[in-house]
Each structure stands twice: as C-alpha cells, then as structure tokens.
Amino acid sequence: xxxxxxxxxxxxxxxxxxxxxxxxxxxxxxxxxxxxxxxxxxxxxxxxxxxxxxxxxxxxxxxxxxxxxxxxxxxxxxxxxxxxxxxxxxxxxxxxxxxxxxxxxxxxxxxxxxxxxxxxxxxxxxxxxxxxxxxxxxxxxxxxxxxxxxxxxxxxxxxxxxxxxxxxxxxxxxxxxxxxxxxxxxxxxxxxxxxxxxxxxxxxxxxxxxxxxxxxxxxxxxxxxxxxxxx
Numbered sequence: 001x002x003x004x005x006x007x008x009x010x011x012x013x014x015x016x017x018x019x020x021x022x023x024x025x026x027x028x029x030x031x032x033x034x035x036x037x038x039x040x041x042x043x044x045x046x047x048x049x050x051x052x053x054x055x056x057x058x059x060x061x062x063x064x065x066x067x068x069x070x071x072x073x074x075x076x077x078x079x080x081x082x083x084x085x086x087x088x089x090x091x092x093x094x095x096x097x098x099x100x101x102x103x104x105x106x107x108x109x110x111x112x113x114x115x116x117x118x119x120x121x122x123x124x125x126x127x128x129x130x131x132x133x134x135x136x137x138x139x140x141x142x143x144x145x146x147x148x149x150x151x152x153x154x155x156x157x158x159x160x161x162x163x164x165x166x167x168x169x170x171x172x173x174x175x176x177x178x179x180x181x182x183x184x185x186x187x188x189x190x191x192x193x194x195x196x197x198x199x200x201x202x203x204x205x206x207x208x209x210x211x212x213x214x215x216x217x218x219x220x221x222x223x224x225x226x227x228x229x230x231x
Contacts, residue, residue, distance in 0.1 A: 015180070178191065
C-alpha cells in the first residue's frame with residue numbers, strides 16, 4: 001500500500017518517524033523527539049506528515065489568568081504547516097472537529113497533531129485530512145477548554161506518567177520545529193538539529209538495509225547486529 005506524503009521539500013521527508021527518533025537518540029535526545037500516545041485517526045489510508053509546527057496551547061475554560069485570543073486559532077494557521085495542539089491532559093472533550101478541518105484545509109495546513117482529543121472522525125476521513133490524536137470524544141471545546149496562545153512553545157507531557165527517574169521525558173515543540181508523523185507515531189525535530197538528524201538517519205537507514213538483507217538470507221539477528229551495528 002502506498003503512503004501519501006503531506007510535506008514540504010524537507011530532506012527529513014525521506015525517513016520514517018522511527019528512523020528520525022533513532023537519530024535523535026544518538027544525538028542525545030532523552031525521548032527521541034517522540035510525542036507518546038498520539039495515533040493516526042484520519043485518514044484510513046497510510047499517510048505521512050513532514051511539516052513545520054504551528055502551535056496552539058489550550059487551557060481549561062476556568063483559567064481566567066491565561067491570555068485570550070482575538071482570532072480563531074485555525075484562521076491564523078500558516079500554509080504548509082501542521083497544527084500542533086496541547087490540551088490539558090485531564091480534559092475529556094475534543095479540541096478539534098470537522099469545521100476546523102475544513103478551515104485548516106482552506107488555509108493550506110497539512111494536518112493536525114493533538115495532545116488531546118478530536119471529534120467528527122467521519123468528516124476528517126471524508127476530507128482526507130490527517131488527524132493524529134490521543135483519542136476522541138463526543139463533546140467539543142466549550143464549556144471545557146479554550147485556546148490561550150498560538151505560535152508559543154509547548155511542553156507536551158506523556159499521559160499518566162509520574163515524575164520518577166524512569167519517567168519518559170516531555171517533548172518541547174517550538175514554532176517552526178519539524179513534525180514527522182506516520183503510522184508509527186509523531187516525532188518533533190528542533191530546527192537547529194535537522195542537518196545532523198538527516199545525516200544520522202541516512203546512516204541508520206543504510207545499516208538497517210544491510211541487516212535486513214543478512215537476516216532474510218538466514219543470518220542470525222545477533223550476528224547481523226554485531227557486524228553492522230557494532231553491538
């Protein structure tokens with residue numbers, strides 16, 4: 001089955017989310033750029049996103065101290081971007097629906113990544129619009145949450161995690177960071193690391209190709225890894 005690519009001309013687009021995470025781990029990232037628990041809900045065919053982040057911070061509606069937006073956040077989405085939304089982890093409502101998909105498509109956004117929930121799945125799928133989220137819901141934003149900032153730095157925490165020594169590190173998403181999302185998950189690459197990630201991901205791709213050829217020919221995984229990966 002072919003994969004539909006929603007992307008700019010970034011060299012990152014030639015790699016899978018897994019290959020990019022491996023490169024980030026080698027560069028010292030504590031989380032491989034992985035935004036956990038977020039899965040592709042639309043479309044039903046295979047799709048891959050590689051685009052710069054347009055970020056949106058959601059807060060509970062009861063938070064009166066957080067800023068209020070003068071425009072709807074979809075109306076200010078930039079062409080060629082992927083919308084990245086961080087909602088309060090306790091919220092059970094959706095922060096994205098069918099009308100927002102229509103607005104995002106009209107403005108040239110290539111998809112949405114939601115640390116939270118969406119709704120109107122049938123509408124997103126009918127529009128062939130990529131939606132990645134932690135889950136879905138029947139209720140919308142109001143009266144539960146509201147947007148409080150766009151093009152702000154997000155710190156996305158894993159769901160249901162404590163702060164112990166083995167806790168998975170949160171992911172920081174800065175506006176313009178590169179988001180790669182496919183059937184395996186979602187990865188964020190800081191802008192200043194793109195060149196190094198591309199270099200290491202290419203090396204990893206070549207090494208894995210050699211391992212795959214050996215393993216298919218009957219060589220043990222351990223022996224193949226030792227020869228090509230050095231471990």
